[in-house]
Amino acid sequence: MRCSLRSISVLLLLALCPLLASATEASRQVRIGVLAWQGLEEAEVRWSTLMNRLADQLPGRELVLRHFDLAGVAAALKAGELDFVVTNPGHYVFLEAESGISRIATLVADNASDPAHVVGSAVVVLADRQDIRRLADLQGHSLAAVSPDAFGGYQVAWGELRRQGLDPEQGRPAPVFTGFPMSRVVEAVLNGDADAGVLRVCLLESLERDGALRPGQLRVLSPRPGGAPCQASAPLYPGWAFAAAPHTPPALSRDVLVALLALTPDAAGQSWSVPADYHTVHELLRALQIGPYAFLRETAWPSLWERYWPWVCGLILTLLAWGAYTLHVEHLVQRRTRELTQAMAARQRLEVQVQEGQQQMDHLSRLSVLGELSGTLAHELNQPLATIGNYARSLLRRQDSGNLAPAALRLAAEEIASESERAAGILGGIRALARKRNRVREAHDPVALVGEAGRLFAGMLPGAPELQVSTGGDGGGWRVWVDPLQIQQVLLNLFKNAWDAQRAADCDAPIELHLEQVGSCCVVAVRDHGPGLAPEMQGRLFEAFFTTKSDGLGLGLSICKTIVEAHGGEISAAAAEPGPGLVFRFTLPLAEGATPWHENPSDDR
Ligand code: ADP
Numbered sequence: 001m002r003c004s005l006r007s008i009s010v011l012l013l014l015a016l017c018p019l020l021a022s023a024t025e026a027s028r029q030v031r032i033g034v035l036a037w038q039g040l041e042e043a044e045v046r047w048s049t050l051m052n053r054l055a056d057q058l059p060g061r062e063l064v065l066r067h068f069d070l071a072g073v074a075a076a077l078k079a080g081e082l083d084f085v086v087t088n089p090g091h092y093v094f095l096e097a098e099s100g101i102s103r104i105a106t107l108v109a110d111n112a113s114d115p116a117h118v119v120g121s122a123v124v125v126l127a128d129r130q131d132i133r134r135l136a137d138l139q140g141h142s143l144a145a146v147s148p149d150a151f152g153g154y155q156v157a158w159g160e161l162r163r164q165g166l167d168p169e170q171g172r173p174a175p176v177f178t179g180f181p182m183s184r185v186v187e188a189v190l191n192g193d194a195d196a197g198v199l200r201v202c203l204l205e206s207l208e209r210d211g212a213l214r215p216g217q218l219r220v221l222s223p224r225p226g227g228a229p230c231q232a233s234a235p236l237y238p239g240w241a242f243a244a245a246p247h248t249p250p251a252l253s254r255d256v257l258v259a260l261l262a263l264t265p266d267a268a269g270q271s272w273s274v275p276a277d278y279h280t281v282h283e284l285l286r287a288l289q290i291g292p293y294a295f296l297r298e299t300a301w302p303s304l305w306e307r308y309w310p311w312v313c314g315l316i317l318t319l320l321a322w323g324a325y326t327l328h329v330e331h332l333v334q335r336r337t338r339e340l341t342q343a344m345a346a347r348q349r350l351e352v353q354v355q356e357g358q359q360q361m362d363h364l365s366r367l368s369v370l371g372e373l374s375g376t377l378a379h380e381l382n383q384p385l386a387t388i389g390n391y392a393r394s395l396l397r398r399q400d401s402g403n404l405a406p407a408a409l410r411l412a413a414e415e416i417a418s419e420s421e422r423a424a425g426i427l428g429g430i431r432a433l434a435r436k437r438n439r440v441r442e443a444h445d446p447v448a449l450v451g452e453a454g455r456l457f458a459g460m461l462p463g464a465p466e467l468q469v470s471t472g473g474d475g476g477g478w479r480v481w482v483d484p485l486q487i488q489q490v491l492l493n494l495f496k497n498a499w500d501a502q503r504a505a506d507c508d509a510p511i512e513l514h515l516e517q518v519g520s521c522c523v524v525a526v527r528d529h530g531p532g533l534a535p536e537m538q539g540r541l542f543e544a545f546f547t548t549k550s551d552g553l554g555l556g557l558s559i560c561k562t563i564v565e566a567h568g569g570e571i572s573a574a575a576a577e578p579g580p581g582l583v584f585r586f587t588l589p590l591a592e593g594a595t596p597w598h599e600n601p602s603d604d605r
Contacts, residue, residue, distance in 0.1 A: 029062045030256065033076050035087040036067035037150065039180055043067045047086070049266060057259030070149055074098060083248045084256060085241075089119055089281045090151035090291055092241035096278075097292035100246040104257045106276040107240040109202070112229075115273040116280070118239030120201035120232040121157035124189060124218040132195060135222040135233060136164050138173040144185045144194035147177055151237070152200035153185075159284045160222075160234035183207070189218065196221065202230035237284065238276035362486065362559070381426065384419035391416050426459040443479040443591035444487075446515055446522050447471060452484075453491035454513075465499060465511050472516030479591040480522050486563045487588065490571075493556040494526040494584050500549065501530025501582065521569065521587040529581045533573070541573050560586070 032051070036043035047065060055063045068076060070091060076082050077099040085092075085101055095101050106115040123143070125132045132138060138161070145154040158168055168175040176194045178184035185197040186207065204220065207213040220231040242260060244253040260272035285291040305312065391412040398404040447469065454467040480487075498511045509529040516523050533541070540546045542561045547554030564571040569587035576583045 028060060029064055030058065030252065031064045031066065031082050032084045032086065033066045033068050033073050033082040035073055035091055036069065037088065037180065040067050042181065053263055054259055057262050058255060077101065077245055080247060082245050083252065084245065085243050088151040088240055089238050089278060090155055090285060092243060093278055093281045093285055094291035101243040103241040103243045103275040104253050105242040105260045105272040105274065106238050107270060108273050109239055109270045115276040116238045117236035119152040120236040121152055121234050122199045122201050122204055122231055123157050123196055123221045123233040124199055124204060125196045125221060126189060127216055127219040132221065135161060138196055139166055141173045141195035142176050143168055143173040144176045144178055144188040144197040146180050146182050146185055153182055154198050155284065155288060156234045156237060157198040159288055162287060186213065201232045201236065205230050237281050238278050242272060381423055384423040387419045388416045440483050441481055442484065444482055444484050446478065446480045446524065446588060449484055449487055450491060450513055450515065453488045457492060457495045461499065465502060465508055467513055468510040469513045472514065478517055478522055480588040481591040482567055482588055490560045490563050490586065493560050497556065498526060498528035498530065501528050505531045520590050522590060523585055523587050525583050525585045527576050527581055527583040532575050532580050532582050538573055
C-alpha cells in the first residue's frame with residue numbers, strides 16, 4: 001500500500017515537471033515591445049544593441065524583443081503579451097491613458113542634457129527660398145512630413161504651427177505625407193515636391209555629418225534660441241519612454257530600471273535617465289485633440305453634426321412645424337378677432353335698432369292704452385266743457401236780466417276755472433304719455449306714482465272704479481329707481497285690465513293697490529274682483545298677442561313684463577285670495593344702491 005502511494009507521487013511529479021519547467025522559463029522572460037515607427041528592419045537595428053546591452057545587465061533573464069506599429073503595441077498590451085513598452089512620447093501618453101502603462105525611464109538621445117527636452121521638430125526649406133523665412137510664411141505652401149502619427153516628425157511641428165495661427169489640418173500649409181524613412185521628406189523638399197518638410201530634431205545635422213546632405217543646402221525655419229547641439233523650430237519634449245505594463249511585477253520593473261540606468265551612452269549618444277515629466281506632451285496632444293484627447297473632437301461641431309444630425313433635423317423640422325402652426329394660429333386669431341369685431345359692431349347696430357324699436361313700441365303701446373282709454377275721453381272732457389258752457393250761459397242770462405249778483409258771478413267763475421283745470425289736467429297727462437321720449441331712471445315716490453296713474457285713469461274713464469291704495473310695513477317713504485312714465489304705463493294697463501275684468505263680472509268694487517318693501521325692492525300688487533282666469537291660461541298671460549277679448553290686441557301685459565324686467569324687476573299673476581279676482585304683482589328696485597343709469601337726456605320728439 002505504502003509502495004503504491006509513493007509510486008503515484010513520483011508519477012505526478014514526472015507529469016508536472018514539463019509544466020513547472022515552462023513556468024520557470026516564462027518567469028525568466030522579459031517581453032519588451034518597441035514601436036517600429038520606421039519599419040521593422042530599422043527597429044531591429046536600432047533596438048537590438050540596446051537589448052544586448054540590457055541583457056548583459058540582467059543575467060538570468062531572457063529578453064524577448066518584439067516590434068509593433070502603433071495599433072499593434074496597444075493590442076499586445078491588451079492581450080497581456082508585453083512586460084515593457086518602448087515608444088515615443090506621444091504614443092506613451094496615449095497608452096498611459098488607454099492601457100495603464102507607467103514609465104520607468106526616459107531616453108536621452110543625441111547627447112541632450114535634459115531628459116524633458118529631447119524630442120522635437122525642425123521645419124526645413126531649401127536654403128535659397130527667400131519667400132519662406134519663418135514658420136508663419138508657410139501659409140499657402142505645402143509641408144512634407146512622414147506621417148500624421150509621427151511625434152517629432154509631425155505633431156510637434158503641427159502644434160507650433162497652430163500656435164502661430166496656421167493649421168495643416170485646415171490645409172494651411174497643405175500637408176504631404178511621404179511615409180518612412182524620414183529621408184523621403186528631405187527628398188520631397190530637395191525635389192520641390194513640397195515647399196517645406198518636418199524632420200525630427202537633429203536629423204538634419206546627422207545627415208550633414210554623414211555626408212548625405214550638403215551642409216547649408218536646407219535651412220531650419222524659426223530656429224529656437226540655444227539650438228545646440230541641434231536646431232529646432234518648436235519646443236523640445238521628453239524623450240522616448242521605457243514603460244512597464246500594468247501587470248509587470250514591481251521587482252522586475254526595479255531590476256530593469258537599475259539595468260537601464262547602469263547603461264553608459266551608446267555610440268549614438270543615447271542613454272536612459274529617470275522618467276521625465278510628460279505633462280508638456282499632454283498639453284500638446286490636448287491642444288491638437290489627438291491621442292488620449294481625441295474625444296475632444298467629438299464635441300466639435302462637425303462630429304456633433306455627424307452624430308446628432310437626425311435629431312438636429314428633427315428639431316429643425318419640429319421648430320418649423322411649430323413656427324408654421326404659430327403663424328396659422330396667429331392668422332386664425334386675427335381672422336376671428338376681425339369676425340368678432342364685425343359681429344360686435346353688427347350686434348351694437350342691432351342693439352341700437354332694438355332700442356329704437358323698443359322705444360317705438362313703448363310709444364305705440366302707450367298710444368294703444370290711450371286709444372283704449374280715450375273711447376270715452378270725449379265724454380269725460382265733455383262733462384267739464386258742458387259745465388263751463390252752462391255756467392257761462394247762466395251768467396249771460398243773469399246779466400241780461402240784470403240780476404247778476406257778485407256772489408253768483410264769483411261762484412260761476414270758480415266753477416269754470418275748476419272745470420277747465422280738470423280738463424287741462426286730463427289733457428296734460430295724455431300729452432305726457434303720448435309724447436315720444438328717451439327712457440330715464442329717476443328716484444320717485446312709488447305711492448305718488450300710483451296716485452298720478454290713478455288720477456289719469458279716473459280722468460279718462462267715466463265711472464272708473466275707485467282705487468284703494470294701501471302700504472305695508474312702515475307705510476312708505478321709499479323711493480324707487482324708475483322711468484315714471486313707463487311705470488305709469490304698466491299701472492294703466494293693469495288698471496284697464498282690472499276694469500275690463502270687473503265690468504265682465506258686473507262688479508263695481510274698488511280696485512285694490514298695495515305697496516310694500518321687500519328687501520331692496522318695492523312690491524306693487526294690483527287686485528281686482530273680476531272673474532279671474534283659468535289656471536291653464538295664466539301661463540300664457542304675458543305672451544304677446546294672447547287675448548281673450550274680441551277687441552283686444554294681447555300686447556298690454558307682454559309690454560308690462562318687458563318694462564318691469566328692464567327695471568330689473570319681475571311681474572307675475574295669481575288668483576286673488578279670497579277670490580274671485582286676479583292679483584298682479586311686480587317689483588321695482590329701490591333707489592338706494594341702484595345702478596346709475598346713463599342714457600341721453602330726454603329729447604322730446
Ligand atoms: P288685451 O287686454 O289687449 O287682451 P293684455 O295683454 O292686456 O291684452 O291681456 C291679455 C289677456 O289677459 C286678456 O285678454 C285677458 O284674457 C287676460 N287678463 C288680463 N288681465 C286680467 C284680469 N285682471 N282678469 C282676468 N283676465 C285678465
